[in-house]
Amino acid sequence: MASVFTRNKEGGGHAIRRNPYATVALLVLTFLVWIFLVFPVVWILIGSVRTSETLFSTTSFDFTLDHYKTIFRAGFGRFIANSLFVCLIAVVISTVISVMASYVFSRKRFRGKRWLFGSVILGQMFPWIILVTPLFVLFAKIGFLNSYIGLIASYVAISIPFSVYLLVGYLESVPRELDEAATMDGCTQFQTLWTIVFPVMLPGVVATATYSFLLMWTEFLFALAFLTRTNLKTMPLGLVQFFGEQNVDWGAVMAASAVTTLPALMIFLPLQSKLAGGLTAGAVKG
Amino acid sequence: MAKLELRNVTKKYGSFTALDNINVDIAHREFVVIVGPSGCGKSTLLRSIAGLEQISAGEIVVGEQAVHRVPASKRGLAMVFQNYALYPHKTVAQNMGFALKIAGVPKAEIDQRVNEAARILQIEPLLDRKPKALSGGQRQRVAMGRAIVREPKVFLFDEPLSNLDAALRVDMRVELAKLHNTLDATMIYVTHDQTEAMTMADKIVVLRAGRIEQVGAPMELYHYPASAFVAGFIGSPRMNIVPATVEAVSDSAVTVKLRDGTMIDVPVEAGQTRKGDGVSFGVRPEHLALDTTGTSSAFEITVQVVEPLGGETILFGNTSTGETIVVKTPGEVAVTIGDKVKVAPSQPMCHIFDSDENALKQRARGLNGRKVQ
């Protein structure tokens, strides 16, 4: 799967005539793209460490960590802990369920498979927003409002379709002979899945879990609807809380933004090539 | 004694019949090769024996036990896969010992059996490596080692050499034959390569579209192919098969007339065939010889391609009626493209196939082939 990045044609054979103007134009363009990509985040970081007085000044800059102190005093640490708790549990459940289902979808024939698998992957395009009201009503009845059980279950539900889509794609690149060898070696189907196939598809599982995590880490709508008690709120709600009203405390918002972005960026750095390559790997190969 | 019997084995996928009433007896220690073109059902047959596919009807008996309802791992068989199917996250030793570990064999015994197999296959230095760090030939050995360690009643091979390059394939063929002797084991081997079948098999099963076309020892199939299909499949270069009509039928021979008018007496029994029937005339390239003496059964071809191989020369030519004829002659010959040459068939080695492609029965002739056991 990662093999698409192994080739490296240094210099390239195609640019025999090097037009200096074209080269300069390309380099300038690249530089502008870099600014577009990075400037907003740099601006967050700068904004988060400037005093409120100099925040909008173009000439002066006073360094401060007050904004970070402000947000953590306002309970942002709690929001992050809540988010981590909800997301990690939901990711594990979602991934295990998706691996199980993907394996059966990929390896077994059975009646109704087309219908069931079709339903699951079509879940990718389901407008989750229409789930909010019915689930709210349902959760109110069974006491899942202001409880993480309802939120976690919802997160598992919305991440399953895309996870199954990705995992089945990965599984198609794991030779079926491997399963058969395990069968011949005496593995039960569960052993085949967990001791042979799962380790082999682990890179795909990690990429899938990452996508799920990011989806949940920034999910706003369900959290907004199902969690009203402050001490239960997740990070996106906490962030919005700083700038929802009339007077926006931009410094605090920027500090909170920086704190929110950091974990995601740390997950991305080591995984980047697997994440982008896997998305359409099935299509390119097919 | 691990003999293996297939009785009326049938496999259907919906309305498609992949295997149609297959009956084969395989004796203990026999090396049986199942051949056929792709899609003939040979892999399905092997996988059915292995237990990776469930048969729709019939019985599979290993030793004295009917196993077709027994899970794959309990059948006492081991399989070597085309792509080796080594577990990439396990070392060579772990790969080879995995089945024993699953079966709960004590670690000391696993180690001992893995080491023994590694010694036989000469892969002892590789035991701690991962499959990724092995060459194709080494992976092939590990895959065999994994089978050997289990001490199965029957070994199953699914085109195991098809991913190796030509030279390595020849080496592995020899090693497999040696292994067969060393292990004293029954082996079933699937391939589409007739050379592998001819060189390794005690017995060849030719499959075509899910049915058995012929079963027999290599030389038996070579000399007495039951049909034009088998005749074309066994032997290299392929047998020349051209249309002809029956001109005369006698007690000792059937005389056919090729489309260019050449008359050839072939010592076969006529059976149901009558004068005037349309048939096919078959003769192997090695049973055609350049003719300068004016033999009556010789016919003329125009040479299109000459392939001098040193020890032998292969000529590709066309008859005056446009059929392609391949001739294999020993040594070098002074023939160039465009030459018209006469070639004469060795009549006892010729074949006639009726309109259903079935061979007319050969009359007795000396041959050095082995008999089926």
Next chain:
Amino acid sequence: MNVEAHDRRFIVLMLAPIFLFLVFFYGYPTALNLYYSLTDLSLLGMKEGGTYVGLEHYADLLTSKDFYRTLWNTLFWLTGVSVVIRLVLGLGLALLLNSATLKRYRLTTISRLLLLVPWATPPIVAVVVWRWLLDGRQGMINKFLMNIGVIDEPVAFLANVNTVWPALITIIVWNTLPLVTLTFLAGLQSVPDELHEAAEMDGAGPIHRFFHVTLPHLMPSIVIMGLLLVFWTFNNFIYVWLATGAGPGLFTNVLATDIYIKGFVDFHLGYSSAVGMVMAGIMAIFGVIYFRLVALREFKDVL
């Protein structure tokens, strides 16, 4: 137990969880939503429930000018324009990153790393920072444009009907372009060298090679990426809601925000549910396209 029964039990066990989730989190709520859409249920009268009004809400929708504008906003601006821009820019950027020039100066790797920055930025944060950058009074972009003399007085980009859609789309593009670019880059790097070399031997110039070698090779990726972007954007709530609150007025109202406004601001759950069903219906059409175009091909061994 024989092999088939064993197999059946395994399949049922492995699929049971996902089946339950499908039923309880997709099937049941959708059915409930459909039912609500036929009632005049109000958020304030949840206990009493609503009375059956038949297709009244749907009739209202189809005769409402506002609804058609919302539909147009969703399909054209939010989804259509933003997806096309991302596909085109993504392809262009991937080509730039894969170009010999960038490789020669060893800028490809750093460019790839910089692409991660917007991608890793949570959408909420993306909206937040761009709101600040685009702010009408203190925004960095206004200050910059005024300094270089492009504009004389600040523009409230997200509150001005002429700039609000381009501004919104800029936010969406910034946040999601990296994924598109990296996906296409992976596709570009999987084009066999021999194909380019063969085309070059045949006398094809760079433009020819792009259209006859590169683009056909990338086409499956482009189709899948395009469809995924359509799903993700069409259903997205937070970009519009957090950036403009569907404003100015309801100028940037889209289906997702309409559901929220009708249901949770106006308390009209029945009407809001009807909008939801329309949304689901439109996605179902895309779903069929997706199934035909992508799933049947990509998963032909599975289906």
